[in-house]
Every structure is written in structure tokens, then in C-alpha cells.
Amino acid sequence: MITAVHLRVFFVLSSVLSVSSEVLRLMHEFNEPLVTAWQLVAGADARLAGIVLLSLRVSLSATLIACVAGMPIGALLAVGRFPGRRALIVLFNGLMGLPPVVVGLLVYLLLSRAGPLGQFGLLFSPTAMVIAQAILVTPIVAALTRQVIADAWSEYREQLRSLGASRPRAAATLLWDGRFSLTTAALAGFGRAIAEVGAVMIVGGNIDGVTRVMTTTIALETSKGDLPLALALGCILIALVLSINALAYALRAWAQRRWG
Amino acid sequence: MITRRLFCSTLAAIGILSATASDAQERFITVASTTSTEQSGLFGHLLPLFENASGITVRVVALGTGQALDMARRGDADVVFVHDKAAEEKFVAEGFGVKRQEVMYNDFVVIGPKADPAKAHGTNGKDILEGLRRIEATKSPFVSRGDKSGTHAAELRYWKAAGVDLDARKGAWYRDTGSGMGPALNTAASMNAYVLADRGTWLSFRNRGELGIIVAGDTKLFNQYGVILVNPAKHAHVKQADGQKFIDWMVSPEGQKAIADYKIGGEQLFFPNAKR
Numbered sequence A: 001m002i003t004a005v006h007l008r009v010f011f012v013l014s015s016v017l018s019v020s021s022e023v024l025r026l027m028h029e030f031n032e033p034l035v036t037a038w039q040l041v042a043g044a045d046a047r048l049a050g051i052v053l054l055s056l057r058v059s060l061s062a063t064l065i066a067c068v069a070g071m072p073i074g075a076l077l078a079v080g081r082f083p084g085r086r087a088l089i090v091l092f093n094g095l096m097g098l099p100p101v102v103v104g105l106l107v108y109l110l111l112s113r114a115g116p117l118g119q120f121g122l123l124f125s126p127t128a129m130v131i132a133q134a135i136l137v138t139p140i141v142a143a144l145t146r147q148v149i150a151d152a153w154s155e156y157r158e159q160l161r162s163l164g165a166s167r168p169r170a171a172a173t174l175l176w177d178g179r180f181s182l183t184t185a186a187l188a189g190f191g192r193a194i195a196e197v198g199a200v201m202i203v204g205g206n207i208d209g210v211t212r213v214m215t216t217t218i219a220l221e222t223s224k225g226d227l228p229l230a231l232a233l234g235c236i237l238i239a240l241v242l243s244i245n246a247l248a249y250a251l252r253a254w255a256q257r258r259w260g
Numbered sequence B: 001m002i003t004r005r006l007f008c009s010t011l012a013a014i015g016i017l018s019a020t021a022s023d024a025q026e027r028f029i030t031v032a033s034t035t036s037t038e039q040s041g042l043f044g045h046l047l048p049l050f051e052n053a054s055g056i057t058v059r060v061v062a063l064g065t066g067q068a069l070d071m072a073r074r075g076d077a078d079v080v081f082v083h084d085k086a087a088e089e090k091f092v093a094e095g096f097g098v099k100r101q102e103v104m105y106n107d108f109v110v111i112g113p114k115a116d117p118a119k120a121h122g123t124n125g126k127d128i129l130e131g132l133r134r135i136e137a138t139k140s141p142f143v144s145r146g147d148k149s150g151t152h153a154a155e156l157r158y159w160k161a162a163g164v165d166l167d168a169r170k171g172a173w174y175r176d177t178g179s180g181m182g183p184a185l186n187t188a189a190s191m192n193a194y195v196l197a198d199r200g201t202w203l204s205f206r207n208r209g210e211l212g213i214i215v216a217g218d219t220k221l222f223n224q225y226g227v228i229l230v231n232p233a234k235h236a237h238v239k240q241a242d243g244q245k246f247i248d249w250m251v252s253p254e255g256q257k258a259i260a261d262y263k264i265g266g267e268q269l270f271f272p273n274a275k276r
Helices: A004-042 A046-079 A085-095 A100-111 A126-162 A167-177 A179-195 A198-204 A214-223 A227-259 B002-018 B035-039 B042-054 B065-073 B085-093 B128-137 B150-161 B181-191 B199-204 B240-251 B253-261
Strands: B028-034 B057-063 B079-082 B097-113 B142-144 B174-176 B194-198 B211-215 B222-230
Touching: A004 A227, A046 A085, A046 A126, A046 A167, A046 A179, A046 A214, A046 A227, A085 A126, A100 A126, A100 A198, A126 A167, A126 A179, A126 A198, A167 A179, A179 A214, A179 A227, A198 A214, A214 A227, A214 B035, A214 B181, B028 B035, B028 B065, B028 B240, B035 B042, B035 B057, B035 B181, B035 B199, B042 B057, B042 B240, B042 B253, B057 B065, B065 B079, B065 B085, B065 B150, B079 B085, B079 B240, B085 B097, B085 B150, B085 B222, B097 B128, B097 B181, B097 B199, B097 B240, B097 B253, B128 B150, B128 B211, B142 B181, B150 B194, B181 B194, B181 B199, B181 B211, B194 B199, B222 B240, B240 B253
Parallel strands: B028 B057, B028 B079, B142 B174, B142 B194
Antiparallel strands: B079 B222, B097 B194, B097 B211, B097 B222
């Protein structure tokens, strides 16, 4: 005798089955890229290594510049008191959404031979890519730093004041004090830098062996219709970003235990 | 205190590590070219040969022809290597280029669903104008580059020659994608649309789906590539000597042979035809 319960069990089972067959199909679709990705990594492909290193070099440099510029800006926005401060806070929050392609175009026009900085011949060089990504990432670092420091400021304000610390001094102290939390701001900036393709494509030109990075390679392979290879490179990029985040997390935990 | 010093030295180390942006001072020229020459793998085949022969590295920025010429107008390239005769001649006439030299040709092909719902293949698969008229008449999906590239310019010429007034006839069937050859082919493959492509990119394109060559071999589909040195009189920093060396090599018997030697799956992609 078939009861309602039987029917329900049947439906659940059949839907589980159909879902799992869909998963199997997808796994097949993603299998080839994963195998390709593994072969590329295991084969220690020299060209791939060059591309990965350039990606890291460009995006780490840009993030470093963005931190050096953005963290003091963020801290001063958090503790400072000056006219236009609120407008600046809104501006930096808004600039977190800067479209990479627009930044790329602006930097292109600046660095082009016909542009104001043309005489340096920086266009289509890794330096141009660092400049574009630094512009893109600085507002992110500044805005996130401001939030971290503003929270600390509301907590330690009285204490710092009673010690007679000036506002810039307080900003510096809070930056140092919040250094572990600020790794998140730096990582968010780095994530944006390493993932973007619009700006580096325009100012770098995706020149083989000179300015070709992970994201522009992925875009190129997609253009060629080699979707499995493009996806394989995508897997490697994601793995790279994850490892860097894991490394930063571990370092932070270690440093916090050691000196926190 | 020691922690702060450690922190600062770590930062400095990262700085030094990442600021290795001083690229090795090598001898190089910048060539603005088209996606078809880059993505078909022709440059991957040619440039190492030239680099070995000359010691000059060639940095290729691959764009659509319109954009490549524009980049050269701004002085951001030493040589342009593109395929839109009218635009190239205009470029030289405006004084931005020294001289246009023909290097090689290949041909355009109409790609479309193998089932050919528009019957664009016609009687012998060689009539580009009749093919386009049939695509328009049946309102079959057609993907246009729409990016002022050489291929886009050619496509617009063919529509005009076919007597199809695109501005009046354009509808949902005509998809203006504003993208490079590869992305346009990807789009066409995903919606089973017709598209005009250069044979080189098509031969090296992998995500073909249900698409195949529908029209090819019409003499009108001839696609000439030209090479131009950017005028040093307009942009003083142009690497005249090295750029000219590259051009001379391309039209030399050696360069011409190298072009003819490039094959994908046994099929020759580009046919050298430099005048000497």
C-alpha cells in the first residue's frame, strides 16, 4: 500500500537523484579545467610562473602604496576635526566603487605620449599597472581603515586625551594599536587589485612576457574560446588569493600571540 | 620597540621585493596590432624569428584596427600592423604614418550555424552579398563586432554593397556587441548566430559549438594587412631605426617565408604578398 509518506519519500529521493546527476554533469564540466590547472601547476610551467609572479608583484606593490597612503588618510578622517571631513568620508566610501575601466582610461590618458606624463614612457609597463591599481585600492584601504580607527577612537578617546595626545599623534597610536585589525583592510585592497582586469588591460596592454598578468591571460584565453584553459587559470588565481589570505591570517594570529 | 622595528623592516622588505619594477633595459619596439594577428598565434610564430635575427624584442598590444591606429596617433606605438586599407591610408595622409606597406592577406569568412537556417550558403557558398541579404531577409541572428575594428569596417562595407540599409533594417536580429573577434565568436556560438570573422581567428578558435563556415572564397572577402612606421616627425620618441628594421624584415623574403610557414592543422593562415 502506497501512503502519502511513501510518495513524499519517493519525491525527495528522486529530487535528490536529479540534483546529484546535475552535480555530476557540472563536475564533468569543471573536471577538465581542474585537471588542466593541476597539470599547469605540477608541470611548473615557466610562462605561467612568470605571469603569476608579475600578478603578485604588481598587486602587492599597489597594495603597499595604497596602505602607505590610505591608512594615514583613513586614521585622520576618523579622529580629525576639520571642515569637509564628512564630505571626504562619503567621497572615500563612494570611491570604493571606482570602476577599474575608468581608472584604467584615466591613467592611460595621463601616461600616454600625448598626455601630461607622456615623456616618462611609462605606458604599457608594470609601473603603469601599479599606478592604476594603487589608485583603485587606496580608497578601499582608507575607508576601511577609517571604520576601524573610528571604532577604536570612540573607545580610547578619553584615555588618549588625558595623556595629552594631539589628534595626529592619537591617529598614529590608534593605527599602531589596530595593526592586526587593519590587515583586513590591506587584504580587501589586495583582493580588489589582484582580481581586476579592466585597468591593467588598458594601461598594461596585455603584452606577452611584459604586462600579461593572471586576469588578462584569463580574458585572452576566453577570447580565444579556450574556456577550459581560462577556467583552469581562474582556479589557480582563486587558489593563489586564498593562500595569501590564509598566510595573512596565520601570520596575524602568530604575531598577535607573540606581541598582541 | 623591537616589535616596531621588526614591523617596519618587514614593510621595507615587501617594498623592496615589490618595487623591482625597474624592468631590464632591453631593446624593444612597441607594435600596435590587431587581435586577429595575435590570437591566431601568428605573432607567437613570427616574433621569436625576428627577435633572433635582430636582437630587438617586439611588444605587441593587440586591439581592434581603429583602436590600434588611435593608439599610434597618440604616439604610444612605434609601428602599426593592421587591416583596414582606407583607415590606414587616412592615417598616413594625416601625417601620423610614414608609409604604408602591404605585407600579407587572408580572408574573411561568414560563420554561422551549420544548419544554416537563413540559407546564407546559397548555391556555392561563395557569394557574400547574397548571403548577407538572406540573413537580413530571414532576420536570423547576426553578431556584429561593433568596435571599429578592421573586421567591423569590412562588415559594414559588405552590408552597404549588398544594398542592406542597416540603420533602417537593424533590429533584435542584429546584435552589436562592441567586442573583439574572440568574444564576438563566443557570443555567436552561444546563440547560434551568424558572424563575420577573419579566417585566422576562426581556425584557432576552440569554442565553436554548432558553428561552421557558411560563406567563404568570394574575392570580395579578401583581407589585406598593412604595416606602417609611426611618423617620428609627429612623435619624436618613435624608435625609427628599430621600427623600420621590423618592417623591412616583415617584407623581406625571410619574413614573407615565415608568414607563409605558419599553419594551424596543416592549413596556411596568412598569404604573404609584399611588393618589392
